[in-house]
Amino acid sequence: MQSARQFVGRGAQWLQISAWASGPGRSTKGQCSHGLLREGATLDKRASGLSSANIVRFQCSRTPTEDAFAKEYTPVFGSHLAKVLERPAVQDDTGSYSYTEVYQLAGAIHERIINKGGVQPTIAGDTPCIDGGDGGRLRIVPRVAYLCPGDVRYVATLWAIWKNGLCAVPLFHEHPISLMEYYVNDPQVSLIIGTKEFEPKLKELGSKTNTPVLILGDTEEIGLGPSWDNTPKWYGLETYDALIMYTSGTTGPPKGVVHRHVNLWFQASQIRDAWQWTDRDRMLHALPLHHTHGIVSGILTPLYSGACIRMLRKFDPARIWQHLLLEVESENPVSIFMGVPTMYVQLLSFFKNHLASSWPTDKVHKAIRSHIRLLISGSAALPEPIYRQIKEIMGIEVLERYGMTEVGVPLSNNLHGKRYVGYVGFPTRGSEILIAELEGRRIVKTIAKGDYNGSTIYEKDTSGDLLLRGPFVFNRYWNKKERTREAFSECGWFITGDIAQCIMTENNGSKGVYKILGRASTDIIKSGGYKISALDVEKHLLSHPDTDEVTVVGVPDEIWGERVAAIVVLKSTASELQLDSLRAWCKKRMASYSAPTILKIVPKLERNYLGKINKKELVKKLFPSSS
Incomplete structure (x- = not known):
């Protein structure tokens, strides 16, 4: 029964x-x-x-x-810190800061939030519940937006917001004021915190949104608050809102993705366990600080692990190479680097143009292998040619994984053993994975299902919608009940919007490995009855001798449904590329129906801060009549 x-x-x-x-x-x-x-x-x-x-x-x-x-569950500044209080937590261009010092900086900012910002702290159990709109109850706490550079003040400000029991809303300095206004107005932020570097922009933002602004100076001006103590009241906030990160909004206004403390803790725990973080690790951090990659993977995971973060204010290929090649004799060298594909492309280009003549491959391999144990790529698909170039030049295989704003990192390639090029790996601890055929929000067929212990494939060589379930999944979209409902199947699975496939691996028992074929809305092209993965076509086109950058899109067509269009940036050594010769080249490497029937040569492909291309906008711009 x-x-x-x-x-x-x-x-x-x-x-x-x-x-x-x-x-x-x-x-x-x-x-x-x-x-x-x-x-x-x-x-x-x-x-x-x-x-x-x-x-x-x-x-x-x-x-x-x-x-x-x-x-x-433990707060990010909870009991686990007792063992690492005097160890370095954050290193930046101004110095090195222990866990105690970061906590004390957060304490000083915490007091300013109350005394100067006028926002009172939330005490666990004191916040009333409101109707969640679906029969459930929610605890809503005040929201605080913050804008800090990539240094210790970023971490201290985030901790300070959470020490007050408030919900953090990260801002990005490269966003226009109009977009920042939306990020402040949509969640009805009570206070904006930022550093002096951004004071003019912050004051303009505060004026336009009628929101108080708290400006922070350098660490000396901020000062130090009380020493660390493991206050029990923080343990009652696990189901309270902790962080709102905004999606790109390609299908409408950006959506505020709400994570509770327990969601963030679980995401960090998954990454810590999958990649075996320890307090001996030191991560080189040059990622954007308003996105899950930079915040959860890049900050929360190392801090939950007692590790150290070497923070850079911006991505600079020269400085990254300096850390990779010249820390061989360092007492505390960098051991982990995370990047997005665009970063790796720029690193490879910088090496070829500036370092290759003085750094032979064997010397590079020896230097990097002496202290780097993990290179990770995420936030966008890593083209296979780039993967192989990284291995050739750096001597280490990149670890690919799958993640998104709503879920953290539920899939990752093996830390040890074989890594599968072009695949995002296996379910991490606590992740439930489902590949299914959907009709709206209804699951009509299960294609594959898996978790940390293994996967079962019901239909081989078949792709479908990727669905996820587990405590890592976000709580809701801020103030968008209908969008939240649409994001989950009738059965409660989160619908990622990606199309995936699972295959059984050799000598790995039931450990099915997962591959992302692309976004259902833009990367799966339906042409003449075939479903074509734009990412697979891009992978092949990037190996063409004349192509430097490539993106593939579907262009609406009355006869074919959609036509496969290749948008190409040529290498500086190439004078031209004709569609007929490209199709002939493609047909030797892929199914003929996948070969592009449209070719556009462009001088540059516009990308966002994570290296992603907005394909819908690109189609509108280059093929206006079709859209």
């Missing part, structure tokens, strides 16, 4: 089946819920293998996996 139990979740009513009744013909293939259904969801009995008698309804607030790990 079935048994039900309460569990913590996204503040909604759920249906849980915690055990399956045995019976003839009972099959879980294609089951809609895999044990979990939202209240009021329609259940396809053919897909689920369930009868109405098998369903138990109840009110709840937590998912089973969250419940299992809830006892492990």
Whole structure:
């Protein structure tokens, strides 16, 4: 018989089946819920293998996996710091700061938030619940926006906001004021904090949004607050809002992705475990600081691990190479570097133009291998040719993983052993992965399903929508109930919007490895009845001798549905590239229906701060009649 139990979740009513009744013909293939259904969801009995008698309804607030790990939760400045208080936490261009000093800086800013910013701290249990709109209850705390450079003040300000029990909203200095206004007005920010470097922009922003502004000086001006103490009250904030990060908004206004403290802790724990972070690690950080890659992977994970972050204010290939090649004799050398594909492309270009003549390959390999244990690429697909160039020049294989603003890093390649080029790896601890066929929000067919222990493939050589479930999944989109509802299947799985495939690996048992074929909205081109992965076509085109940069898009067509269009930046050594010769070259390397039928040569491909190309805008710009 079935048994039900309460569990913590996204503040909604759920249906849980915690055990399956045995019976003839009972099959879980294609089951809609895999044990979990939202209240009021329609259940396809053919897909689920369930009868109405098998369903138990109840009110709840937590998912089973969250419940299992809830006892492990600790704030980012919690009890684990006791062992590393005097170890370096952050190093920047002004000096080195221990965990104690970062905590004391945060304490000083914490007091200014109250005394000068006028925002009172949130005490666990004192914040009233409000209706979440889906039968659940939410605790809403004041939001504070912040804009700091890549140095110790960024970390101290984030800690200070959380010491006050408030919700942080990171800003990005390269964004125009109009976009910053949206990030302040949408979540109804109570205070804007920033450093003197950005004072004019911050004051203009405060004036336009009628929001108080708190300006911070250097570390000496900020001063030091109380010493670290493991105050129990912080442990009651795990289900409170902690961070709102905004998505790019390619299909409308940017969405504020709300994470609770427990979501962020779990994401950092997944990364810590998957990549075996220790307090001996030192990470070189040059990532943007308003995105999950730079915040969760780049700051929270090392700090939860007792490690050290070497923060750079901006990405500079020369400085990155300096750390990679010249820290061989350092007492505390960099051991981990995270980047996005564009960063690696720039590093390779800088090496070829400025270092190759004086740094032979064997010398580079020896220098980097002596202290770098991990090079990681994320936030966008890493083209295979770039992957192989990194290995050739740096002597280390890049670790590819899958992540997005809403979920952290639920998939990662192996830390040890074989890494699969072009694949994002295996489920990390606590991740549930589903590849399915969807009709709207309804799961009609299960193609593959997996977790940390392994994967099962129900339909080989078949791709489908990638869905995720676990305590790493975000809480909601800020003030967008309908968009939140649309983001989850009727069964409660988060719909990523990516198309994926799972294959079984050699000598790896049931450890299925996952591949992202692209965004369902832009990277899967439907032409003449075929589904074509734009990323796969791009991979091949990047190996063409005349191409420097490539993106592939689908252009609407009355006959074919969509046509495959290649938008190319030529190498400086190439004079021209003709469509006929390109198609002939492609047909030797890919299915003929995947070969581009449109070719556009452009001087440059515009990318955002993470190296991503807005393909929808590109199609509108280059093919206005089709859109």
